[in-house]
Amino acid sequence: MLKFLKQVGDYAKETVQAARYIGQGLSVTFDHMQRRPVTVQYPYEKLIPSERFRGRIHFEFDKCISCEVCVRVCPINLPVVDWEFNKETKKKKLNSYSIDFGVCIFCGNCVEYCPTNCLSMTEEYELAAYDRHELNFDNVALGRLPYKVTDDAMVTPLRELAYLPKGALDPHDLPADVQRAGLRPEEIIAQAEAAQGKQPEEAK
Ligand code: SF4
Ligand code: SF4
Numbered sequence: 001m002l003k004f005l006k007q008v009g010d011y012a013k014e015t016v017q018a019a020r021y022i023g024q025g026l027s028v029t030f031d032h033m034q035r036r037p038v039t040v041q042y043p044y045e046k047l048i049p050s051e052r053f054r055g056r057i058h059f060e061f062d063k064c065i066s067c068e069v070c071v072r073v074c075p076i077n078l079p080v081v082d083w084e085f086n087k088e089t090k091k092k093k094l095n096s097y098s099i100d101f102g103v104c105i106f107c108g109n110c111v112e113y114c115p116t117n118c119l120s121m122t123e124e125y126e127l128a129a130y131d132r133h134e135l136n137f138d139n140v141a142l143g144r145l146p147y148k149v150t151d152d153a154m155v156t157p158l159r160e161l162a163y164l165p166k167g168a169l170d171p172h173d174l175p176a177d178v179q180r181a182g183l184r185p186e187e188i189i190a191q192a193e194a195a196q197g198k199q200p201e202e203a204k
Pocket of ligand 2: 063064065066067068069070071081113114115116117118119
């Protein structure tokens, strides 16, 4: 009999413990239900990177003097500067230049120390590739003009996370009546249709 009562007691204890764990899990769920979304409808919407964003490096071939300062200041000696000495002009002649963005840590040292400012950091951050060797950019790829979110007519550039008030980054504990920084996608469509003189879908 005592053994049976002990089993019932253990079972009740485990039940209470399990209920407590379920309650803890649900409290996290309910907490998240309260907050505002921070979603960006990528790739139709993109956040505008900050002014000092360190994205893909841009290289100007004609300005490079093959000094290799960029290689010496790079923590991993990454840039490959291929040059030869021109005996007639007694100057170095640059043949090719490359940076492997699969290895680069975007520290910006090379850009900072280049004496001719032929390197610069752009806003480009979409560097995904199926093959990591495609991330090894030669001087032609490095010389391409950078992509800008604000120049792409197919993309809605967002300066702030649209659902949060201006300057807010934490979606928790915001009063429901605080104004959003941006518009919801359906509001943007309604605005575009109004600008074209069309009636919004609901009003038809
Ligand atoms: S950004 Fe940094 S890691 Fe990348 S090439 Fe320049 S110095 Fe090297
Ligand atoms: S530091 Fe500038 S000029 Fe010198 S090799 Fe590197 S990119 Fe060319």
